[in-house]
Amino acid sequence: MADGFIWYELVTNDMDKAVNFYKKVVGWDVKDAGMPGFTYMIFGKNGKDVGGMMTWAGAGAPDLPTQWMGHIHTAKLDDELKAVTADGGTIVKPAQDIPGVGRFAVVLDPQQVKYLLFEPGKGYVPPRLGQMAAGNVGWHELLTDDAAKAFDYYSRHYGWQKDYAHDMGAMGAYQTFRTDQPLYTGGMMNRKGPGMPEGIPPHWQYYFLVDDIEAAQKRVIEAGGKIVLPPMDVPGGSRILQATDDQDGHFALMQGPKS
Template sequence: MPVHEESFAPGTPCWADVMVDDLDRARAFYGSLFGWTFQDLPPEAGGYVMARKDGHVVAGAMAKNPDDPGQVSAWTVYLATDDVEATVERAREAGGVFFLGPMDVLQVGRIAVGADPAGAAYGLWQAKEHTGTDLVDEPGSLCWAESMSRSYEASKTFYADVFGYRLQEIGEGGFQYSVATLEGDTPIGGIGAIPAAAPADVPSHWMTYFAVADADAAADRVTALGGTVMQPPFDTPYGRMALVAGPQGETFSVMQLPAQPAAD
């Protein structure tokens, strides 16, 4: 089981949380879909809850602020950093904006949330007691994240300049997509151009992927639980995946990872 309890390398997607109108409804949906259990945090956490899978923290959830009509139901991807202030400064110099933080989150870490020059929202996480997800690439846990952009070249430049992404173009057939690595050769995320066939009102965004044992069964389960299948399961060289939305409209993807060869 890929347990990941140490800190993530700066620039790595390390956490994801969802903001919705009805937190109880989200708990029921994701609990049934992924087998998550939920841990209520102290009152000073503002109603934030931690989702756990097999005892490991894997994601967060919170209710919208009723006094902020601009909030939307959505998943947010957080990128690891060793220094929130320095990263925010680099991001601003590269054309990014911020609408939250930098600020401390209790004793567990330091946060900022903003958007890249293409308008895709993301968060920054400087770990203290909480390093991020403790489980990766297992059913019910984070397995991939990507920035899908209306300004592909600008997004590539931004993430390379701010986080040091090394980008390898793998797109084909008119689809533009780059895989990001850091110091080594292990992919940590992706940057893609929103396809021309996508509806015009789809904005630049970060997409969160959760691993599942069976993409087709997960898509059926989403529908049964009141969600929506936005793009039915399809095969890729990296696994079988589907784009879905929860009952409150928040989009995410599920991915059935390829079977790994048995160790000798």
């Protein structure tokens, strides 16, 4: 069984602003997780969870730029941490327990891309949104220095399989990949090349699903965000945009293919 992304996290500096912005733009319901001495907000829709929000201060860190991060499922966190370091990765935050929920750690892949690992506990698992439901993540995109090496790494560790490769000319291939889901789950591409902005760090990017990308673009602007990449068609029939929120945090939206 392949392991995929199962949780998404926004770390920001102003929780109230973040909650208000994303409720307006994506339409999430947001609730306090009720953690003693720590504010952690859970977002989702219709009683089904997608991820959480916290502040850098709450995480015990100084104020840093707003950042979206994703958790990849693992059944054996300690073994996977050993495998990550043996394969050239780095442990940023060692394994830590979340009482009643599970265990997590923060790592860098061999090309310095940050992601989290999550080993669920054996207790109650809250319901999750469907793969292509509005409000969930419909696409996971990796921008890195060597997409071919990156795929080898993630495939070896998490069982991902190659799917369609889109020829991007001088940029190389945009390699899509699957986990155990019936649809495409993401793609990988090189971050440097003709037409790519300078200074983009290697990173994972998550596309949140909306029903209407043009309407979502208006909501971004009205909520105080900025459009980085206006709505555009992509192979497969989806439409995407990229933007920054009102705290300059980069994020992306996606309208799925019309049936």
